[in-house]
Amino acid sequence: MEFEGVTLEGIKTPTPPFVCAAGNSIFAKDAYYAQLAGWGNRTIRHRLWNSKLSQNGSKMRFRFQAPPASDSGFDECWVGHASGNYGFDGNQVQLFFREGDAGLYLKATEQVWSDAVVFDLDSSKDLVISNYISGSQPGNIMSGLTDFMNTYYANGVNQASYQNPVGYQAYSGGNRIRQLSGICISS
Numbered sequence: 001m002e003f004e005g006v007t008l009e010g011i012k013t014p015t016p017p018f019v020c021a022a023g024n025s026i027f028a029k030d031a032y033y034a035q036l037a038g039w040g041n042r043t044i045r046h047r048l049w050n051s052k053l054s055q056n057g058s059k060m061r062f063r064f065q066a067p068p069a070s071d072s073g074f075d076e077c078w079v080g081h082a083s084g085n086y087g088f089d090g091n092q093v094q095l096f097f098r099e100g101d102a103g104l105y106l107k108a109t110e111q112v113w114s115d116a117v118v119f120d121l122d123s124s125k126d127l128v129i130s131n132y133i134s135g136s137q138p139g140n141i142m143s144g145l146t147d148f149m150n151t152y153y154a155n156g157v158n159q160a161s162y163q164n165p166v167g168y169q170a171y172s173g174g175n176r177i178r179q180l181s182g183i184c185i186s187s
Helices: none
Strands: 003-006 012-015 033-036 041-048 057-065 072-076 078-082 093-095 104-106 111-113 117-123 128-132 141-144 149-155 176-178 178-184
Touching: 003 093, 057 078, 057 104, 072 128, 078 117, 111 178, 128 141
Parallel strands: none
Antiparallel strands: 003 012, 003 178, 033 141, 041 128, 041 149, 057 111, 057 117, 057 178, 072 104, 078 093, 078 128, 141 176
16 A cells, blocks of 8 residues: 554554554553643644654645534644754655645644645654644643653744744653644655
């Protein structure tokens, strides 16, 4: 099969081209997601460690999920290989949803896959997923234990696409904040 659902634990689930299995979670070890409110007007960057990426690919899709008890969303989202703690190395591309929308609004518990994006994933490099949540979005996100990513955020700015963003701090609440819940890679 051309397109495979891949967890960051290295489990591959064959699926038809450009269809990602709804049950394919990169957060298999998480037992509980806490809800964090008030995260509007921020850029959030997730750095996924390359040690958990199991294959290279030329196209990708990403799944995002709202918290169990509230709506969530963001205005734009970008993905690229990491440079420094949370910057891009210059190859970042924008993700789109529902056949061309830059932003995404999710109802409580809803999961949505991004449109397929051409991206040459090098699994020897860390991956950064960056999204901007404006003040008009619900600003609700999830947290949970993960052992494969770091989360950074900047208040009051939209630097989702920036190669060399500034003013970020690490989220140090013990858990990791996120909306991302799945990745599929096409070779």
